[in-house]
Amino acid sequence: MNRPVSRFSIIASIVRKDLAEYGRDRLWAFLTIMVLVVVIVLFWLLPDNVNESIRVGVSGLDDSSVLTALESAEEEGLLLVPFATAADLEAVVAGDVAALEPDQAGTTVGIAFPDDFLAATTRGDATTVTVYVDAAVPDEIQLAITGLVSELAFAVAGDELPVSTPGPDEVFVVLGEDRVGSQASARDSFRPLLVFLVLLMEMFIMASLIAKEIQERTVTALLITPASVGDVLAAKGIVGALSGMAQAIVVLVAINALTSQPLLILTLMLFGAVMVSGTAMLAGSTGKDFMGTLFSGMLFMIPLMIPAFAALFPGTASAWIRAIPSYPLVQGLINVSTFGEGWAETLPELGVLFVWCVGLFALGWMVLKRKVQTL
């Protein structure tokens, strides 16, 4: 009689077999390497600086004292660019010409002061200042420019602003997360998307391996040995999490994302890898052939990608995006890798991600188990 074999030994055997099969599949091996290379190269090609200044063209001011008065505006993110004439300014803002001087490129707002602006303002006479604004400039910027012109007029005239009596204290309320002064660069914004792409690629490969095992009925051969359905599923989960984690670590190291809070990032990635393994079980058990697996994989992949794309745009994500299982993973990665947050601040994302991870893995396990048992 053969001696009993341990569960650990059976699972380890299946894991070794799955990894060998994975490595020998030329298509998936090629895609894995290609995605890793593309993701890493793309990351380093993205700009890593943030330009928050608005280029404001100014014409009609020869007096350097007025320009000096305007310099205070630069502290508020306005970059002043002198223009020789109002016509030049209008042409550049309108986009009729790219730029007359190199530093005039990208000017989307212009203030054309009349020649007698200084004298008229000093006398207290009415005068007209023309503000050119590109149609794409938001309303709040237009208002800010109008305010700037009034402020400048008062400064030139030597008067205080009309509101001279002490007013109520201003309370500045930022709704949502205040990222003023710490905006993410394109490279930072893309980081979660790129890491997530690797996990999704992993999901496709896992789903394909599972579907192949079902379609070729090799799983039936496994189940008449001492291996149980649980052993087979545990092995699949381990292979998925291991390969997902391994690839994610390669990418994280290559894109310099493990420099701060590496343990926290790896924990997030582990939960993410387990979550996509569960999703792969779902996709793998529904696909009837390669194309079917690809299709069902896409069905799961597209919704999971949304939070990663949403992270590219500033602002708080909509409620429905936050309800997508991959959202806490993406948000957690942004918070930790871009804004340097720690365990305490990331705990809510970790908690929600853990729940999704357990839920999706359990669901994938149940669906695949049912599928295998009905073969």
Add this chain to the structure above:
Amino acid sequence: MSDAAIRVEDVSYSYGDIEAVKGISFEVAPGEILGFLGPNGAGKSTTIKILTGQLTPKSGKAQVLGADVTTDDPAMQAQIGVCFEEKNLYESMSAQENLRFFASLFGLKDVDTAGLLARVGLADRAKDRVAKYSKGMRQRLMMARTLVNTPRVLFLDEPTDGLDPVSSQAIRKLIKQEAERGAAVLLTTHDMFEADELSDRVAFLNEGALYALDTPESLKLAHGKRSVKVRFRDSDGINERTISLENASAGEELKEAVGAAGLMTIHTEEASLENIFIEMTGRGLEG
């Protein structure tokens, strides 16, 4: 049969409304080959699936080596070997790797894979990927995989289906060797010659029901015609004459035929298993 390796008592199974197995009962002793004869859809593969724990019977009791097949008993699973009808091998792996992997699932680390592959005539292709194998080679590898744990009970589902005569003969030889070693063998087939050649007993299965269970000889004696066909040449050309052995005058008639001039051949008219099957079930084995 108290020491039966396989014991099935009134087992039934349905796929939805379709009754695939209808209350069948039989036993297989160690060292015995039981041939399950029946056309496609007769319930042969379903019976094997029940006995190997892939399906749970709707009613009845099935035991393998004394263990209830519904309990998922790893000790029992460690002592059975199953050769599936479909060639479910890992194609990206070599024959040797396939055998080693399955041996590892049984906790066997030093299995003589080379010896096993030599037994099925694949020793020189041991390191080739299964994807490069022909259908016959895959089937032979399936047999080798079935034997990797030296099982006490073998379930062989159409092991020679679609194979060339040489491959079929090699597999039949292997089955006989395993039975001689003491393994109980449940062999499903719709090849009457294979069943006749290999089986100690045969079971006729049709539409899920067991029609007969006996030795091939007993079935032939019970259902076949006892007659002799004599062929001879005379002035009219080649003629045939059938002599019934049931008649009292059979001895005299045979004597006369043997002594007659122009005798060409004498054939016994023993019934084939297929004829008996058709007689009992009203349908052929190839259906």
